[in-house]
Amino acid sequence: MGRLIFAAITSVDGYTVDASGSFDWAAPDAEVHAFVNDLERGVGTYLYGRRMYETMRVWQDFPGAEDHPVTADYAAIWRNADKIVYSSTLTEASTPRTSVQPRFDADEVRSLIRSSDRDLSIGGPTLAAAAFAAGLVDEVRLIAVPVSVGGGTPALPAGQRLQLELLDERRFTGGTIALHYAVQH
Template identity: 30%
Template sequence: MSRIFVFNWISVDGIFSGPNGETDWFTVDPELEKANLSGLDRADTILFGRTTFKMMEAFWPTPGAAAQYPEIAAYMNETAKHTFSTTVDNSNWPHSFFHKALNRDTVNGIKETAKKDIVILGSGSVSMALQELQLIDEYILLLDPQLLGKGMPFFKNAGPTALQLLDTRTFPSGIVRLHYKVVP
């Protein structure tokens, strides 16, 4: 069965987005972009919350995204995207599916349809809900060398969880990619 992993940027003080959901603080690093691209084929399914879905939907299907990031745009447009929302239930973005409830049964149903692993990109509310359900298998965290001071904490209300470090990599910008496996 597919494994679920989180792939998310966080600041040193544990913030994953600014107070209004902004992500303009992410440090850009060409070497990191190349490394991230090489790992995309691990997952054929993405889980989103409404806010992240709408943000991604506004960019990735556009000609500008295809021109600026052709490989990532192709991946984002061809990959199955499952969004948990009580207010959004359709999109013209290909391969988009919508679920009103985020629960163990719904997630297990998605896992049965995935041929590869499942990734959560951003989507703090989905990550937090799956943390509570103990359905996350791995975390890949991009630790950005910044203290934001305020914003949305990534591990808000997370219960005790043992993690095993699988890999680290430091990039020229100072970003450290931390790859952890959840210890059952």
């Protein structure tokens, strides 16, 4: 049985994008990127909302990725995983190994988790909020970048209490911190 993992790069004040919708401050350096690659190797399926999918699909044909071993590695990891996109507006996917569902169905995701021999990753705080509300998320992995953006989209769902148990943490040279939690159900 797989686990459902919510992973996000966040500012230290808890946002995935700033008030203008930008996340240019979140680009990982090579050390952090290599760490993220190692975390993502166990993921067999990515669950995305439309916006997150549109952001991530660049990895299918990432220009210049092959020139940099860390980005080439991540591109291969991403291409080799299945993707499910939940969208009421998107009717077909532009990348292989990708299906589109018109809405997030907690029971279907629960069944997918139970039948999977690999982990699943849910990307994007809006979609993840639905998974948290349904009690589906097993682990939270936050990569906290040393910048405070003052507002934007929160990484964790507003209005939901989450009890988390710290499993691991790691500090990086540039001040970024990786936090790994189990969700207490």
